[in-house]
Amino acid sequence: MILARVDGVVVSTVSHPSMHGCRTIICQPLDEQGREEGLPILAIDPHSAGLHQRVLVSTDGSATRALVGDERSPLRNLILGVVDDPEPAAAT
Amino acid sequence: MRLGYVIGRVTLAKQDPAYKGGRFLLVQPLSKAQFQGAPMTPLAKGSSLVVYDNLGAGVGHLVGFTEGS
Numbered sequence: 001m002i003l004a005r006v007d008g009v010v011v012s013t014v015s016h017p018s019m020h021g022c023r024t025i026i027c028q029p030l031d032e033q034g035r036e037e038g039l040p041i042l043a044i045d046p047h048s049a050g051l052h053q054r055v056l057v058s059t060d061g062s063a064t065r066a067l068v069g070d071e072r073s074p075l076r077n078l079i080l081g082v083v084d085d086p087e088p089a090a091a092t
Numbered sequence: 093m094r095l096g097y098v099i100g101r102v103t104l105a106k107q108d109p110a111y112k113g114g115r116f117l118l119v120q121p122l123s124k125a126q127f128q129g130a131p132m133t134p135l136a137k138g139s140s141l142v143v144y145d146n147l148g149a150g151v152g153h154l155v156g157f158t159e160g161s
Contacts, residue, residue: 007127010095010156014147024156026095026127040127042093042156061161074158077093 001080004029004057006049007040018065018073023048025079027057043077044068054083096121097132098153102142114146119157 004027012024023045031037041057044064049055057077058064064078065071100118104111123136132154143157 012156014149015156016147036124039094039121039124042095075093076158076160 002029002057002059003083004041004043004055005036006045006051006053006055008051010042016074018068018070018075019044022046022068022075025049027055027077027079029057030054041077043079044075045079047079047082049079049082054085056080056083093156093158094121095127095154095156096141096143097126097135098149098151098155099135099140100151111144114144117143117145117149117151117155119143119155122154 006025007028008026010024010026024042025045026040027043028040029037043057046067056079058080059077061076064075065073067078068075096119098117099120102116102118104116118140120135120140121138126132126136143155145155149155
């Protein structure tokens, strides 16, 4: 599980069938100080997190496969929850 | 799960039948600047990787890809 900030949404016309109906977002991983750490990753977002909100991301493929109901899905990253923030942190 | 830019194709003379129906693409993962709108050329630093694709992506396309299980 990692802490990340929502940086954008991905829209794709052609995608794996297991992704149909799922929102996909771009997440920037953050360190414990809230600084950006590494390159952005993609994640499936069943909670409809807002732009610049902080989220918990699971990188466990089996949990994501269970969610989409496809044992052969290539999806790995999944938004587990949206962090309670008084005000979403703006991108730096 | 990451985003990358398709920069080439890998063609095999012989391959395992399990890969039939798809193709192998050479993909360059996006840099932080490219996530924020910078052009895809010059290519991002860092190594590219070979990705199996059965959805029909081609050179010049922006793709999402997965690593590991």
